[in-house]
Amino acid sequence: MSELVRSFGRTASEMRPVKLTRAVMKNATGSCLAEFGDTRVLCTATIEEGVPQWRKGQRAGWVTAEYAMLPASTGRRTPREQKGRKGRSMEIERLIGRSLRTVVDLHKLGEVTVTCDCDVIQADGGTRTASVTGAWVALHDALSAWVSAGKLKKLPLTGQVAAISMGMVDGQLLLDLDYPEDSHAQVDMNLVGTGDGRIVEVQGTGEKVAFDRAQMDALLDLGQAGIEQLVALQREVTGYEG
Secondary structure, three states: OOOOOOHHHOOOOOOOOEEEEEOOOOOOOEEEEEEEOOEEEEEEEEEEEOOOHHHOOOOOOEEEEEEEEOHHHOOOOOOOOOOOOOHHHHHHHHHHHHHHHOOEOHHHHOOEEEEEEEEEEEOOOOHHHHHHHHHHHHHHHHHHHHHHOOOOOOOOEOOOEEEEEEEEEOOEEEEOOOHHHHHOOOEEEEEEEEOOOOEEEEEEEEOOOOOOHHHHHHHHHHHHHHHHHHHHHHHHHHOOOO
């Protein structure tokens, strides 16, 4: 088996350079630019009074997400999606929302809605995983701002959440696939995990071949090692202590 040459000269178990830059949007309550190599996602968090109609009277808040790829985020222009015609984007924004809600005490949040918008500025693989990771930082900062303003008694976060991709390319198990790797992957997998090592969601597909339990376990081990690095970076940039 020939050795695979990866972007940024990394090994099979290394992620691309990751950077989480806070407070990049003046008008957002919380914001973060998440960069995974050449993938860049702008994540913002907005808090509004009130909850969806079906949520009223439960004395609990709601955290949701929206996801979109800007037209020039890919090599070929991506058309803007129309409301009601967002198949892939809807699946991803539901993933982001589910992931964030696992680490928020919605009853301590009160009857407010937090919307995390994740807009892909530049896509080179792993946009959904970068979105989850950056959205947590934006969410943290938005909730912290409301605590500082006296609108919340304490931070209603119960932990951290981040996400990373894994896969098998040319028979080799790799962490954090970029677009060329992802587009040729035999197995494609995404992992969402918490700061204390628990799993929120696993998305795994044999694109060209089936995979066995040992390969799945090895991919999950790769992914959880990546999650550990990401939550450490989140703590570093936010000062979150849990």
